[in-house]
Amino acid sequence: MTKQVLRWPSAVLFTLMAALAAAVPSRAAPGVTPSTILLGQSAALSGPSGQLGSEMRDGALAYFDYVNSKGGVNGRKIILKTLDDGYEPERAAANTKQLIDGEGVFALFGYVGTPTSNAAMPLVVKENLPFFAPLTGAQSLRAPFQPNIFNIRAGYVPEMEKIVENLEGMGVKKIAVFYQDDAYGKAGLDAVERALKKRNLAVMGTVSIERNNVNVAAAVTKIRAMAPPYATSAAFIHAMRKDAISLPYFWNISFVGSQSLASALGKEAPGVMISQVMPSPWNEKLPLIKEYKKLYLTKPGRAQGFVSLEGFIAAKVFVEGLEGAGANLTRAGFARAIETAGPIDTGGFVLKFSPTNHNASDYVELTVIRNDGTFMY
Numbered sequence: 001m002t003k004q005v006l007r008w009p010s011a012v013l014f015t016l017m018a019a020l021a022a023a024v025p026s027r028a029a030p031g032v033t034p035s036t037i038l039l040g041q042s043a044a045l046s047g048p049s050g051q052l053g054s055e056m057r058d059g060a061l062a063y064f065d066y067v068n069s070k071g072g073v074n075g076r077k078i079i080l081k082t083l084d085d086g087y088e089p090e091r092a093a094a095n096t097k098q099l100i101d102g103e104g105v106f107a108l109f110g111y112v113g114t115p116t117s118n119a120a121m122p123l124v125v126k127e128n129l130p131f132f133a134p135l136t137g138a139q140s141l142r143a144p145f146q147p148n149i150f151n152i153r154a155g156y157v158p159e160m161e162k163i164v165e166n167l168e169g170m171g172v173k174k175i176a177v178f179y180q181d182d183a184y185g186k187a188g189l190d191a192v193e194r195a196l197k198k199r200n201l202a203v204m205g206t207v208s209i210e211r212n213n214v215n216v217a218a219a220v221t222k223i224r225a226m227a228p229p230y231a232t233s234a235a236f237i238h239a240m241r242k243d244a245i246s247l248p249y250f251w252n253i254s255f256v257g258s259q260s261l262a263s264a265l266g267k268e269a270p271g272v273m274i275s276q277v278m279p280s281p282w283n284e285k286l287p288l289i290k291e292y293k294k295l296y297l298t299k300p301g302r303a304q305g306f307v308s309l310e311g312f313i314a315a316k317v318f319v320e321g322l323e324g325a326g327a328n329l330t331r332a333g334f335a336r337a338i339e340t341a342g343p344i345d346t347g348g349f350v351l352k353f354s355p356t357n358h359n360a361s362d363y364v365e366l367t368v369i370r371n372d373g374t375f376m377y
Contacts (some may be wrong), residue, residue, distance in 0.1 A: 001179075001374060002289050002371065003124055005362075006250060007049075011084070012373040015336065015348075016350065021300040023106070025151075028187055029106055029330045029331055030104045030106055030129070030331075031104055031105045031106030031107070031328055032076070032106055032329050033076070034075070034076070034200065035072075035075065035077065035243055036076055036077055036078075036079055037040060037073070037076045037077070037078050037079065037106050037322065037329065038081060038105050038106055039074075039078065039079065039080045039105055039106060039108070039109040039318075040056055040077050040080075040081050040082075040083075040095075040096075040099030040103060040105035040107070040108050040109065041056075041057060041060075041079065041080055041083070041084070041085070041099075041108065041109050041110045041111040041122065042080065042085045042092045042096055042099065042108075042111055042116060042205050043056055043057060043082060043085065043093035043110065043111060043113075043116075043135075044081050044084065044085060044086055044087035044113065044116075045057075045081075045082070045086075046083035047073055047086040047087055047088075048087070049086075049087040049112070049113070049257070050086075050320040051257060051260045051307075052087075052112050052113075052255075052260075052307055053084070053085075053112045055257075055273045055305060055307040055308040055311065056081050056110050056112050056135055056307055056309060056314075057080070057110065057317070058296070058299075058302065059307065059308030059310065059311025059313075059314075060080060060095045060100075060109065060110055060306055060311040060312065061080060061198050061311075062292070062295045062296040062298070062308075062311075062312055062315075062317035063312050063316050063319070064078045064080060064315050064319075065252070065295075065296060066295050067319055073319060073322040073323055074308055074322075074323075074326070074327045074329070075327075076329070077295065078137075078319070079107065079353070080109065080110075080321075081099065081103055083098065083099065085093040085307055086173075086372040087112070087113050087114055087115075087116060087179065088115075088116070089116050089118065089119035089182075089183075090119070091116075092111070092115075092117075092119045092120055093114075093119040094114035096108065096120040096123050096124075098130070099121055099153070100127050105129070106129070106130075106329075106331065107129055107130035107131070107132055107318075107331065107334070108120065108124065108129065108130070108131045108135070109132045109133060109231060109311060109314070109318065110132070110133050110135065110137040110311055110314055111131070111133075111134040111135065111136075112134075112136075112256075113135065113136055113141070113182040113184055114136040114138040114139065114141075114182070114183040114184035114187055115182045115184055117131075117134040117136050117138070117141055118138070118140055118141075118183050119144060121141075121146075123343065124148050124149075124156065125146075125148065128236075128331070129148065130147065130148060130150060130331060130333055130335060131146075131148050131150070132150045133150065133151070133152045133310075133314035133317070133318070134149070134151065134308060135153070135255065135307070136182065136184065136187075137154060137155040137156035137157075137191075137253070137254070137255065137275075138155070138156060138184065138187040138342075139155060139157060139190070139191075139322055139343050140189060142155050142185065142359055143357065144168075145358070146358070147243065147277070147335070147358070149358055150217060150338060150353060150357070150358045150360070151358060151359045151360060151361075152310070152313060152314055152317055152351055152360050152361060153254070153277040153278070153310065153361060154361055154362045154363055154364050155191075155275045155359065156188055156190075156191040156253060156332045157191045157194060157195075158186050158362055158364050159191065159253045159254060159275040159277065160179065160191035160192050160194070160195045160239075160253070160275075161191075161194075161195045161198075162194065162274055162364045162365075163192075163195070163231060163251050163253070163273075163366070164195035164196060164199070165178075165195075166273075166366055167249070168199060168210075170249075172249060174204045174347065175192065175196065175201070175203060175204055176203065176204045176205045176206065176207075177189050177192055177203055177205075177206045177207075178206075178207055178208075179206065179207075179208050180208065180210075180226055181208035181210055182338075184255065185208060187206060188253055188299060191204075191207065191253075198293075216283075241372070248273075249273065250272045250273065251273045251274070251275070252270075252272070252274045252275070253274070253275050254275055254276050254277045254306065255275065256274060257307060257350065258274050258305065258306050258307075258367070258369075258375065259303070259305040259306070259307075261274070262369050262370075262373045262375075263373070264371075265292065269373060270368045270369055270370060270371045271368065271369065272368070273309040273366060273367065273369075274366075274367050274368075274369070275308055275365070275366055275367075275368050276324075276364070276365045276366070276375075276376075277310075277361070277363060277364055278306050278309050278366075279312050279348070279350075279363075279365075280365075280367075280377055281293075281304040281306060281308070281309045281351050282304060282374075282375075284349055286348030286349065287330050287346075287347035287348055288313070288346050288347030288348050288349050289309075289347075289348075290347075292304070292309055292312045293349055295312070296308055296309075313349065313351075314348050316346050317338075317344055317346065317351060317360070320338070320344050321334050321335075321337050321338035321341070322334065322337075322342060324337030324338065324340075324341055325337040339353050339354055339361070340355070340357075341353065343361075365377055
């Protein structure tokens with residue numbers, strides 16, 4: 001009996017293999033299920049900088065909750081898992097490891113602070129996941145180019161350039177710097193020195209203070225100036241104004257927490273100046289602000305402010321990237337979508353990423369605290 005060999009035409013083999021491949025679903029990205037997208041955030045929810053983290057988180061949640069109420073993005077609801085780091089880099093590093101290894105997040109979102117963001121970067125690079133909208137203007141997260149980092153705010157260098165330009169116009173040439181002795185404070189000091197060097201000027205004097213410290217007595221005996229988060233800055237300005245004969249100008253950069261600083265200073269707030277990297281949260285001429293106000297103020301105890309607006313904008317832009325990435329969501333697909341989206345108009349505030357530039361904004365505006373605690377642009 002002759003043994004017969006069954007031979008399949010090559011076209012049939014190809015069709016069969018294609019069908020088998022189609023039957024096997026593509027591997028889901030970490031943090032992505034058919035119904036959810038999990039994001040991770042490490043931020044200060046306690047300690048002297050706790051209000052910064054709370055407002056950044058709550059602003060983002062206001063928009064994410066709205067998107068989720070409409071069915072999410074491609075049927076997936078966005079979950080933001082936030083861990084408290086107290087604005088301490090060691091805790092931020094541990095939180096980052098937990099979020100990546102323990103929780104299996106798709107991306108890291110809305111970290112608050114330079115030292116905490118820097119602490120997360122080794123794991124971000126190792127795991128190759130998006131690090132989106134950190135609340136910091138440090139150069140370490142901008143240069144050299146990092147493909148995983150997506151910044152929606154201008155850096156400290158353009159902030160300080162704007163401040164020094166303004167002081168120059170006022171005839172001020174003696175500038176001292178009161179800074180936090182960590183990566184954030186040193187980034188601000190470097191930015192001041194850059195701006196002054198362009199004008200053949202130098203910092204008159206510096207004094208530093210440890211992170212999360214409000215004991216400023218020693219600092220006040222040395223110099224008079226500007227810088228760290230609201231609790232420390234407020235304590236410094238209080239002490240400076242207590243016995244100053246000739247009051248200096250006080251300038252702060254955006255990270256200070258504008259509303260918290262104004263509240264902490266009380267009657268001593270008027271005239272204190274702060275650079276801002278977000279539009280005014282009270283400018284209802286912008287559709288963005290109308291939307292932000294409508295969604296953010298739905299829960300009691302909330303008040304409009306720059307940090308919560310930044311969280312809101314960050315969430316809105318992140319959703320733009322998710323929508324552009326399509327139903328088969330991957331980290332690489334998200335990055336491509338956000339890089340090629342072109343100008344992203346959030347409602348009068350426009351941001352733009354590209355494959356070679358992940359710094360989406362250079363917007364800087366100067367504000368002064370009024371007598372009633374509001375801000376004059």
